[in-house]
Amino acid sequence: MIETALGMEFWTIVTFMGASMLLYLTPGADMMFTIASGVSGGPRAGVAAACGISLGVLVHVMMAAAGLAALVAASPATLDVVRYAGAAYLAWLAWKAWTDTGALPERAGRADILRAFRRGFVTNILNPKVGLFVLAFLPQFADPAIGPVWHQIIILGSLLTLGGVVTDGLYGIFAGLLAARVRRNARRMNRISAVIFGGLAARLAVN
Numbered sequence: 337m338i339e340t341a342l343g344m345e346f347w348t349i350v351t352f353m354g355a356s357m358l359l360y361l362t363p364g365a366d367m368m369f370t371i372a373s374g375v376s377g378g379p380r381a382g383v384a385a386a387c388g389i390s391l392g393v394l395v396h397v398m399m400a401a402a403g404l405a406a407l408v409a410a411s412p413a414t415l416d417v418v419r420y421a422g423a424a425y426l427a428w429l430a431w432k433a434w435t436d437t438g439a440l441p442e443r444a445g446r447a448d449i450l451r452a453f454r455r456g457f458v459t460n461i462l463n464p465k466v467g468l469f470v471l472a473f474l475p476q477f478a479d480p481a482i483g484p485v486w487h488q489i490i491i492l493g494s495l496l497t498l499g500g501v502v503t504d505g506l507y508g509i510f511a512g513l514l515a516a517r518v519r520r521n522a523r524r525m526n527r528i529s530a531v532i533f534g535g536l537a538a539r540l541a542v543n
Contacts, residue, residue, distance in 0.1 A: 340483030341491050349495070352477045356496050360503040368535075369459055370504040373452045374511030382508020384449040385456035390500040392460025396467040397493025400474065401486040421462050427534065429455060434530035470496075 366389050374382025460466055470493065478488040 340487040343482040344479075344488065344491065345482075348477055348479070352492055353495065353499065355473075356499050360499060365463065366460070366500065366504055367507055369456060370508040371511040373456065374508040375515045377448045377452050377512070378515065379509045379512030380449050381452040382510075382512040383505045384452040384508075386501055386504035386508050388453040388456025388458075389460045389504060390497045392457045392463075393466060393470070393500055394493060394497045395461060396470045397474070397490060397497065399467060400470045400493070401489045423538070429459075430530045430534035 369389065370382055370385045373385035377384075470489075474489045474492045474496070475485065477492055478485045482488065
């Protein structure tokens with residue numbers, strides 16, 4: 337693995353990270369989920385959600401490296417089951433946020449952080465589009481002449497995951513700080529989170 341990493345061209349890594357940066361800055365499900373988590377639980381919850389999402393991405397990377405993502409993509413029925421399960425989970429989060437009337441300070445702490453991390457991870461794992469994206473995107477920067485392609489996929493995927501932690505974490509922090517300034521409107525913040533979660537559920541179910 338180390339030899340493969342050392343054999344990868346510097347400009348290939350630069351190009352890959354540049355393309356990844358464009359993805360980080362493009363509004364998507366991960367960004368919106370992190371923002372929603374920050375709004376409802378504060379900066380730490382936003383960062384925790386970003387870490388959970390990134391861990392989910394890393395799992396998809398491992399699956400792609402092992403060829404499992406290709407098997408799932410080859411079965412439309414399996415893909416639909418995973419997609420609808422993810423949509424149902426997001427819809428449940430939307431309902432929980434919509435009916436939650438507790439003030440933000442009451443939900444702060446370790447339990448809320450772990451909850452945000454878990455939700456981010458589960459949501460990402462149940463989004464088959466992430467696996468398909470990884471399977472389509474990462475191999476474009478792999479060169480069989482350098483070493484095993486699966487080595488390169490794991491290396492590139494790790495970089496993609498690290499970048500996601502940083503960028504999505506910043507989104508979560510910003511959303512959390514903004515929410516912290518309007519703590520007296522906790523119910524409104526929950527409703528905003530619910531709308532975002534619900535929109536993500538509809539998007540995942542329809543597309």
